[in-house]
Structures are given as structure tokens and as C-alpha cells.
Amino acid sequence: MSPPPQPRLRAPEAAILSRVPLPDISPLDLLVRRERIDEYRIAEAGRPELAPGDVELAVDLFGLTANNITYAVVGERLGYWKFFPHPEAEWGRVPVWGFGVVARSAAGDVAEGERFYGYFPLSTHLVVRPARVDAGGFVDATPHRAELPAIYNRYRRAGSEPAYTADTEPEQVILRPLFGTSFLLADFLIEQGFHGADTVVVSSASSKTAWGTALLIAQRRLHQRQLVGLTSPHSVDTVARMGLYDRVVSYGDIASLPASRPAIYVDFSGSSAIRAAVHHHFRDTLRASVSVGFTHRDELGGESDIPGPRPQLFFAPDRLEQRRRDWTPAGLMERLAEAWSAVLEPVRDPERGWLRIQRGRGPEAIARTYEALAAGRVRPDVAHVLSFT
Numbered sequence: 001m002s003p004p005p006q007p008r009l010r011a012p013e014a015a016i017l018s019r020v021p022l023p024d025i026s027p028l029d030l031l032v033r034r035e036r037i038d039e040y041r042i043a044e045a046g047r048p049e050l051a052p053g054d055v056e057l058a059v060d061l062f063g064l065t066a067n068n069i070t071y072a073v074v075g076e077r078l079g080y081w082k083f084f085p086h087p088e089a090e091w092g093r094v095p096v097w098g099f100g101v102v103a104r105s106a107a108g109d110v111a112e113g114e115r116f117y118g119y120f121p122l123s124t125h126l127v128v129r130p131a132r133v134d135a136g137g138f139v140d141a142t143p144h145r146a147e148l149p150a151i152y153n154r155y156r157r158a159g160s161e162p163a164y165t166a167d168t169e170p171e172q173v174i175l176r177p178l179f180g181t182s183f184l185l186a187d188f189l190i191e192q193g194f195h196g197a198d199t200v201v202v203s204s205a206s207s208k209t210a211w212g213t214a215l216l217i218a219q220r221r222l223h224q225r226q227l228v229g230l231t232s233p234h235s236v237d238t239v240a241r242m243g244l245y246d247r248v249v250s251y252g253d254i255a256s257l258p259a260s261r262p263a264i265y266v267d268f269s270g271s272s273a274i275r276a277a278v279h280h281h282f283r284d285t286l287r288a289s290v291s292v293g294f295t296h297r298d299e300l301g302g303e304s305d306i307p308g309p310r311p312q313l314f315f316a317p318d319r320l321e322q323r324r325r326d327w328t329p330a331g332l333m334e335r336l337a338e339a340w341s342a343v344l345e346p347v348r349d350p351e352r353g354w355l356r357i358q359r360g361r362g363p364e365a366i367a368r369t370y371e372a373l374a375a376g377r378v379r380p381d382v383a384h385v386l387s388f389t
Helices: 066-073 166-191 208-218 233-242 251-256 272-285 316-348 363-374
Strands: 028-033 040-044 055-064 091-093 095-105 115-121 125-128 130-134 137-140 154-157 199-202 226-231 247-250 263-267 286-291 356-361 382-387
Touching: 028 363, 040 363, 055 115, 055 166, 055 363, 066 095, 066 363, 095 166, 166 208, 166 263, 166 316, 166 356, 166 382, 199 208, 208 226, 208 316, 226 233, 226 251, 233 247, 247 251, 251 272, 263 272, 272 286, 356 363, 363 382
Parallel strands: 199 226, 199 263, 226 247, 263 286, 356 382
Antiparallel strands: 028 040, 028 091, 055 095, 055 125, 055 382, 095 115, 115 154, 130 137, 137 154
């Protein structure tokens, strides 16, 4: 006998905060000067009255990594400052991924106490306007976000996805935002047949996005391609411990790679100097050059006259929309959940895990972590999971 149909739940039990309520904290923002991201300040913020249909989320738990510094670095170029604008135009609120709890609700389909995963500012609170509410979550229909990439506007009810477990929330806020890019990039490279290359050269190989991409490619060994991780000298051992790359090479040893083999360069660093070194080394055997991230922010610059293919920018939201059309939203979520389980397994395995999560609480801890990340002082095998309270 088939089970009876389940009623539509206003607030799924798994999404209700199961521990003591969040402390009542005065609203705060960590503001970053948009033109000089190493300058920041903690400021008091207002707590507006809710309009009908609005919801206020209290930011409970979030990850802070080099990825968030990238949001600030390319904030003007790619529009990241537009998500959470501040009245003082020269200051911005850096986006982070995490979990928030509904503190106040003027929306009938979203209840106080529900827990959501999504895109938040470095702030204690965020007011959203839920639309297209369903059992999985909602889309923020705040007017200024309407023209921004949809991937960032979706808030998912905790517990609504098969891969969710409460004990893995720290790994989720650190790896899941980057995992989405890793999944879409690996999918893109595989679909393109790696442009005929049999060597995949990955810069910033210690970065979590590069690690996820390498893991997903390594799981598809039917391609039999060599994965080469480029990294700084002090990170060689860390990258080797990941156990994903066939070869780990420091940036100063790029010339040691065999230039006769067709290669593709996957650039997570954004460093024009590293890119030039790779292009000059491989020259005509370099089949493609794909730029993904900007971990070497001080070395960003325009393209010089370098040999080989013209670097192309991989923009994950565009690829996401394409795969939503190709696979349907449900099909995409199924593939993402399957891949996420495969990524999570080695991270949580005590014998294979290489990532150390550090917890921090309070505005001062958040500020110190942001400052260290902006200055490049955080080890690649350390991840910070933070909360304001």
C-alpha cells in the first residue's frame, strides 16, 4: 500500500531551530572599504520595521575563506557588492554562505524559528522578501536582487535536501559554496573533453575550489589525464597530503613540466605572472586556459602579449543556468547531492581528512579572521566557521 499523501508543511520540522533561541544581539555590520578591502570596521546597524511579506533572518553560522576575499576583490567587476548594499557607497558588506534563523516574519509561508542555508552579508541580520516559497525554501524577491544571478538568491530550508545533516553544517558552510563551482567546472571540462589535453595544470592547488575540482575529475579516471597541482613552496606538503594530484609542483618549478604533452591550464590564482609562466612554458601545446578565481589578488592585471590560447573566464552562474535547462532543476539537484556526498566523505574521514575547521564567535573574532584572510595569513588546510554570538 502506498503511503498517504503528506500535507504541505508551513515549517518543516527539520528546519526549526532545535537548540536554545539565538541571543538577542544589537544589529552589526562588518563593513569593508570597496576600493581598499584590507580596510574594515564594525558598525552598528539599524533594525527596520518589516513590510508585509518580509522576513528577518538572524545570521547564525557561516564560513569565511579566501573565496569571500575574492568576492570583495572582484566585487565591482562581477557585481558582488550589489547583493547587500550599504547607504555609505564607499563601504560594502562582503557576502558569505551560511545558515540563518528566522527572527521575525511578516510572511505567511515562513515561520519564526526556521533555519535556512544561503547567501548572507557579514552582518548579524538580513531582511529578505520570500517568493516562490515551497518545501525546499524560497527565492529572495527584494527588488535590487532581481537582476543578479539566481544562484545567490535561493534560500534552502535546512533538512530539505537529502545530503543535509546537522553535524556537517561546518563543512557545508566552508565547502558547499566552493563545491558548486567545482562541480560545474569539472562538468564543463569533462564535456569539453579537456580540449584534447592529457595534462590538467591547476594553479592555487591548495585552494578548496581547486581541491573539489581535482577530486571530481580524479573520480572520473576513465579520462586517464594527469593532474598537476601548482602551489607555493610552503604549501607543497599540504597539497601532496590531499592525495589527488599526480604531481605537485611549486610555482618556481613550472619549467620542470614536460612541455611536449598537450595541456590545459585551469587558473584559480588570477596571477598574471603565473599565467604568463605557464603560457610561455607550454606555448603551442597549451590547448586552453580557463580562469576561475583570484587568490593572488595583488598580482591581478590585464593580459599581456603571451603565447598560446587566449584565457577565458569561467562564470559558474552561467553554467548553472545552462545545466538547469539541460537537466531540469530536479535533475541538477540530484547530481549535485550525489557529488556532494562524494566530496564530503574524504573530508570527514579521519585517515584522509586534510581540512582543519576552527570555530570562532563574536565580532572581534570575525574581524580578526577577515583581516588575516585579506592579508593572506591563513593556512590552506585551515577553515574558519564563525558566528556573531
